[in-house]
Amino acid sequence: MNATPDVIIQEVCPRDGLQIEPVIVSTERKVALIDRLSELGFPRIEAGSFVSPRAVPALADGDAVFRSIVRREGVIFVALIPNLRGAERALAAGADELNFVMSASVTHNRVNMGMDHEGSLSALAEATAATGGRIHVNATLATAFGCPFEGQQDEGKVLRLIEAYLRLGAQSITLADTTGMANPKLVRRRVKSALGLVPRDGLTLHFHNTRGLGLVNVMAGFEAGALRFDASLGGLGGCPFAPGASGNVCTEDLVNLCEEVGLNTGIDLEGLIALSRELPSIVGHPVPGQVAKAGRSCDLHPAPPTPP
Ligand code: COA
Numbered sequence: 001m002n003a004t005p006d007v008i009i010q011e012v013c014p015r016d017g018l019q020i021e022p023v024i025v026s027t028e029r030k031v032a033l034i035d036r037l038s039e040l041g042f043p044r045i046e047a048g049s050f051v052s053p054r055a056v057p058a059l060a061d062g063d064a065v066f067r068s069i070v071r072r073e074g075v076i077f078v079a080l081i082p083n084l085r086g087a088e089r090a091l092a093a094g095a096d097e098l099n100f101v102m103s104a105s106v107t108h109n110r111v112n113m114g115m116d117h118e119g120s121l122s123a124l125a126e127a128t129a130a131t132g133g134r135i136h137v138n139a140t141l142a143t144a145f146g147c148p149f150e151g152q153q154d155e156g157k158v159l160r161l162i163e164a165y166l167r168l169g170a171q172s173i174t175l176a177d178t179t180g181m182a183n184p185k186l187v188r189r190r191v192k193s194a195l196g197l198v199p200r201d202g203l204t205l206h207f208h209n210t211r212g213l214g215l216v217n218v219m220a221g222f223e224a225g226a227l228r229f230d231a232s233l234g235g236l237g238g239c240p241f242a243p244g245a246s247g248n249v250c251t252e253d254l255v256n257l258c259e260e261v262g263l264n265t266g267i268d269l270e271g272l273i274a275l276s277r278e279l280p281s282i283v284g285h286p287v288p289g290q291v292a293k294a295g296r297s298c299d300l301h302p303a304p305p306t307p308p
């Protein structure tokens with residue numbers, strides 16, 4: 001478990017997973033979930049967001065969550081922000097890293113953030129200035145592989161927006177497939193182009209399994225040179241402002257895939273499966289992940305008796 005990971009997985013369940021849930025999980029349960037996750041070997045956990053509480057009531061307690069979680073050496077606790085106000089709240093609550101979000105699709109950005117690109121980009125500039133260089137700023141480009149309102153997103157536009165992010169002080173970027181519209185061919189192309197602008201450890205891929213392509217997109221991204229991936233415990237997640245949104249790539253399914261093909265993640269798969277099996281009691285419904293239901297492929301069953 002201590003070898004350098006071949007794949008860096010950022011756990012996003014406390015943010016992406018819980019933001020779409022109709023049930024508001026209590027601060028105490030969120031903190032307990034994050035503390036359990038941080039014992040499992042994740043190098044990075046997106047622990048909450050600092051957005052308008054009217055937009056996402058489920059995560060209105062980001063300040064209390066960040067102040068209450070146990071800080072574990074080697075774990076970076078990331079906060080999603082949409083604007084300067086979010087950056088200031090995240091800094092005050094002690095976030096280790098900011099994750100600014102804007103959508104490649106202007107239509108989705110207006111629906112999700114109430115802003116056009118100019119508004120969001122000036123918010124990024126204000127947020128990076130507010131950090132005074134004290135903490136890392138990542139910038140996510142949502143709908144980078146397709147938008148539920150606009151459809152396909154032009155590659156040139158995606159690259160220009162990445163360049164704008166870097167110019168405005170973002171130190172790394174995430175390409176997000178908000179509603180699972182990516183496919184392996186598109187992923188390979190996007191990763192190759194993005195790696196012309198950012199180094200390998202400055203690019204994260206964030207896939208949703210909306211159309212069942214989440215894990216194949218991860219593998220296509222990895223084979224094209226990407227190293228860092230977001231995933232959510234149990235496969236929970238989705239954007240509340242994207243019709244038809246559904247869960248992220250499931251973390252334990254991804255860790256299992258990595259183990260099966262000999263890629264080290266540094267994450268304790270058995271512990272992860274045990275934690276995922278507790279999720280239905282936290283969110284009040286079954287979750288989409290598969291490995292927590294089936295067990296690992298090395299978890300064998302006794303054969304039923306056969307006739308003599
Ligand atoms: N944290 C807390 N409150 C915030 C805030 C933040 N980061 N940013 C704005 N607000 C508050 C304002 O003070 C205002 O409150 P009031 O009505 O009580 O005065 C209210 O939110 C609306 O703010 P306004 O500046 O008028 O913007 P808006 O209504 O157009 O909303 C965003 C813009 C960006 C704040 C909002 O769309 C948002 O939070 N979006 C995030 C959506 C999200 O998290 N999606 C999933 C993750 S990608």
Ligand code: ZN
Binds near residue numbers: 176178208237
């Ligand atoms: Zn997402």
